[in-house]
Amino acid sequence: MKIRTRLTLWYATILIVSLILMGVGTYQQIAEQMRHDHRQHLWEHALNETSEMVFQVGLPAIVLGLLGGWWITRRALAPVTRLTEAVEKIHDRNLREPLPRTGNGDELDRLTEVFNAMTARLDGSFQRIREFTLHASHELKTPLTVMRGELETALREENFTPVQRERLLSQIDEIERLAKIVDALTLLTRADAGQITLNLETIHLDELLRESFADAKILAQPQNIQVNLTACEPVCISGDRHRLRQLLLNLTDNAIKHNRPAGTVTVSLCRNNGTAELKIVNTGPGLAPELQPRVFERFFRGDSSHSSAVDGCGLGLSIAQWIVAAHHGTIRFASEPGKETAVTVRLPVE
Amino acid sequence: MRVLVVEDEKKTASFIRKALQADGFAVDVCDRGDDALAAAAATPFDGIVLDIMLPGRDGLSVLRQLREGKNHTPVLLLSARGEVNERVEGLNAGADDYLPKPFAVAELVARVRALGRRGAESKVPVLRVGDLTLDTILHRAERGGQFFDLTAREFRLLEFLMRSAGRTCGRMSIIEKVWDYDFDPGTNLVDVYIKRLREKIDGGFEPKLLHTVRGAGYVLAAR
Structure with a gap:
């Protein structure tokens, strides 16, 4: 419930209670007066007088009071709404711009001041x-x-x-x-630190994939590994050409390096529910299930005995994960040890 | 050829100077950005090797100032920052080439030599090294009467090596020019391609044309 609604409800309750008290007070006073005057039809008359007073004077006063109260809370809370809107627009790159202050020295102005000091410290970090x-x-x-x-x-x-x-x-x-x-x-x-900006343009992902597939086939030859492209549907995404090429090379190269001799690497690109789905499956030794969540960690190596045989710095998949995230996509790693390992990348289609 | 080396790190400046002098260049060394501007204004150099992080004035600002003053001396930028967009930024500021640190000295020398040839680069359609011929119009390569079946990438690689025949081509230049990557692929992509190319153009032929310069790159030359 909004603060404004809550305040109005309390206000209304207080007004109604006061009205009832006022009604009861008025009734008693009128009754007292009448008893003093020894007049007839005592109760009936007092009741009429009171209800007349309550309904003709009290109710309009309550309605006016409520409208005024509602207006006052609205005015009082408007700076909070503005502050919320301003805070919503803050991200790591515009931390230096302070929120506008009213300068009237009230509580909200003080809050803005403290908030500005906090973002300034963050900006420093x-x-x-x-x-x-x-x-x-x-x-x-x-x-x-x-x-x-x-x-x-x-x-x-x-x-x-x-x-x-x-x-x-x-x-x-x-x-x-x-x-x-x-x-x-x-x-x-x-x-x-969010300091790298992508050079976004329309990318034919299928063309990039064909290109890196040609490289992958040649990279795989010395180990006698078969690389297959089973599907390559035309897909356009908004992305950074260099980073996407880096991603494709990174993932295919990884699938070749972590493979058994004479194994296979199967690559496919499909359109699926508004996403471009890239799948790279290899016949590598795979990873035990408990190690799989750690595969994107920096310097993580699945099998220590393999680390010397496979070159690379152990940061390839971390970089791949960053590239995918920067393109608002997802990357998933699934492995059945001894059978196959699949890396699935989903990127939003333009 | 006279070259200005602008580098504040003494040891780096020293080995760059030695290497360039060994290759027949006259070398002036300068360790501040503002001094470099004065030196470039006073002497007509054939090329400038310019580090980006410099005291006095940073390399990019020196470069912009040079270009604003209509000084078109070819510039090779050096940088240890290794930022993704730095190369593009440098080339946009008017640099002719960009080399990230640490680099192979042979590659630096080859690139400085290439600076002098900017613009005058041969665009001849048929290239020859020894008895190896590459026809860029008919898209075919031939040696000793035998035609080679090359993929598009292998063809571009061979063309690049033949256009820089006799000069060491570092892995970074090959990656940039043949693959158009602005990142280090972190794989032995270049080496695998060179090996295949070598099997094709040198297999069963003498003398061998494609040589490895260990720690630096490759060179195509009839030695």
């Missing part, structure tokens, strides 16, 4: 996250750049034995891997 990611990436990559550059310079300028060379080259590979992890982490942290 967001700002610090933003700066942190910016600096973290820079601070981590600068030494990596120096390490890599100096190793390469040494390799070029000095004479090493083949064994020494191999050792240095392997270090360069590790530096590259570390740089990829830093990149992926920065991307995810920035995504968490």
